[in-house]
Amino acid sequence: MSPTPNRHASGGKADGRLADAVGAKFGALRRAIRLRLAAEGLCWALVAAVAVVLATLTLDYGLRLERSHRALVMTVAMAGLGWVIWSRTVRPLAAPIRLLDLSLLLERRFPRLQARLVSAVQFDGESLPPGTSRAMADQVVAEANDLARPLPFKDVVERRQLRRMLRVTLSALGLLAGLAIWQTDLVRLWAMRNIAFADVAWPQRTYLTVQGGPDFTLVRGDDLHVAVVVEAGSTAPATVTVHARYPSIGRTEEPVPLAGDNGPQYDIIFRTVTEPFDFYVTGGDDERDKRRPHRVRLVDAPALVDLHFVVESPAYMRRPDQPVEGTGGMLVIPVGGGLRIEAMATKDLAAAEAFLHDDQQDLAQPLAVKAISEADPRPRRVVGRLAVGEVNEARTMTLRLRLTDVQGYQNRRGATYIVHLQPDTAPSVELRKSGVGAAVTPQAIVPLLIRVKDDAGLASVTVSLALAGAAEPSAVEPIPMTAGDRAPLDLTQRYEFDLAGRAPAPGGTIVLSAEAVDILPGKFGGPNTGRSGNISLRIISSEDLLADLIMRQKAIRTEFLQALSQQNSAVAKSAAAGEGLTDEAIAAEVRTRLADSAGLQRSVHTEVVTAREKLLLIADEMAYNRVGAATDVQNLRTDIIAPLGQVATAIEAALAELALAAVETAPPALAERIDEIAGRQKQIAAEMQTILQRMAKLQSRQELANRLQVILQWSQQILEGIHRRQEQEIGKAFDSTGRRKPGDRPTAGQGSP
Known part of the structure; x- marks a missing residue:
């Protein structure tokens, strides 16, 4: 819409049309906007053209494109340049610029118009919107004319972005011009390659x-x-x-x-x-x-297939040859042995070698290359034997087999094998004692358990006795071994070493040890000798040892007395559980008392078993040290140790009954079971009391109550036997401490049996 000349261009009453001056300003604004769009579009086109030049130059120079590729890249680049010209220049200039759009732009720029200019544009002309007063419309148009005449319409044209685009365009053109001046030949070559599409080459700095x-x-x-x-x-x-x-x-x-x-x-x-x-x-x-x-x-390099190793042991070991498949891994060869190699190659061979390497030496040994067979003369069969060192020490070496075919190719990455030279080690010797403690009498017998192992064979095994601090043993006894064609590899044997006539007087110390010698020949550094650890024994008199054994029995008796007290408590707990039981239900208190009884019963069982084991050790010490009468040891075993075993079995049965009672749900059945448990527990307590009474007969009840904590089961057996057979002799020979009176002569049964 274009402005219509106003009949009151210089003022006066409005006739409803925009003034000519305002219309002219609208026309000038439209031209300014189109000029602005054209300038910006031109900048975009120039920048895009520079980008096309630089992009195609970079791609062509960096990738050394072929002619077809350059044509494709240039086509894409020109299409992009055309799109920029269309979207940034042609399409904006072709768009219509309406008077109403300009008035809205002016209203945003000059708020004091207060929508009068937009309304005046809408009221401009003879026709008005329905319901609009002509007088009001004329008044609005007149006010808009008065307000718009002094306003600078061109100020609404945006120039900051245009100036920025101009700077970018000038920079791009300056960059291109600088490049053309600095690299004239480069730009000329680009034009020839990408405009004329000439087949010329770029210069290179690197060849x-x-x-x-x-x-x-x-x-x-x-x-x-x-x-x-x-x-x-x-x-x-x-x-x-x-x-x-x-x-x-x-x-x-x-x-x-x-x-x-x-x-x-x-x-x-x-x-x-x-x-x-x-x-x-x-x-x-x-x-x-x-x-x-x-x-x-x-x-393909020559390779070995169907590879076999055979480990040869030295003759003294009397071991058969051991075949080993050549699939890799470790080859264990005894020192003094050898390794045979048998294999087949995949190609005809000119030579074969074996290489052994470690930190000490590099050994190269040729292998024989033979025909496959008489019917097949191809040289593919490899055989040979490697000898290893004769020094008896452990070594680990690498073995590699190198093959060279008839064309000269080698298997430089052939399989590698680990060869471990296994030395003949000294026999392992273990020596243990049993039946005696750290102190023994001069006439004692020391039970020994000897365990010996060797990897090749045993020549001899001996046990020696030496005084503490002595350089050489005072007695050496050979251990018999099974005779045969081959030396034994291991030996496990019990041996009783008699100290009678060999031990020093009381107060001294002896050392027992075992020694084993293997069959390693001297040329390999043999034989090897293995020694056990030392067993040190203190020599004391028979009287001192017997006094010590009696004191140990007293300690056991004190612990057993406590166990008897616990047994009585268990009986009381079971009886209380039975008394609290009714026919209607099983109270929680009944379950608690039964659980307490079971706990006490388990503690008693532990004490009984412990006492029995301790008394067994005391009985063995008495027998092997040859102290006390033989009947004393027998009575200790039969009258105290054996009954203790029976008590332990009875307690286990009571514990089983208590376990069943804990899960019983019927009150009558539980009452019957509780009665049975209480009766069994009372019988156990009576048997334990009987054992205590047997012990008590050997010493006064007052001495046992005041000075001992636990009545030892073993002391009961020993004292009961003594009371039955030697009541008078024991009473004269021992004072209240359990030691022999000075000056008393040993009676029968106190020496060797």
């Missing part, structure tokens, strides 16, 4: 050469070493890139740094090549190598 090519052949599994050198006069980049293509994993890229040991070159290593592949090398601006990639072909 690389792959040595040893163009193609390579190596043994499957070996490493491929490739050297890339920089031609004289060209620039050596810090790294080159190796582009490889494998059938299994596809394409890979790997940077390789510059190595300057032998001039500017790059050392490329392809590790453990197992498949053929192609590769090329690029670096700096040199990409010529990718036009003709290098091909790597593989050949």
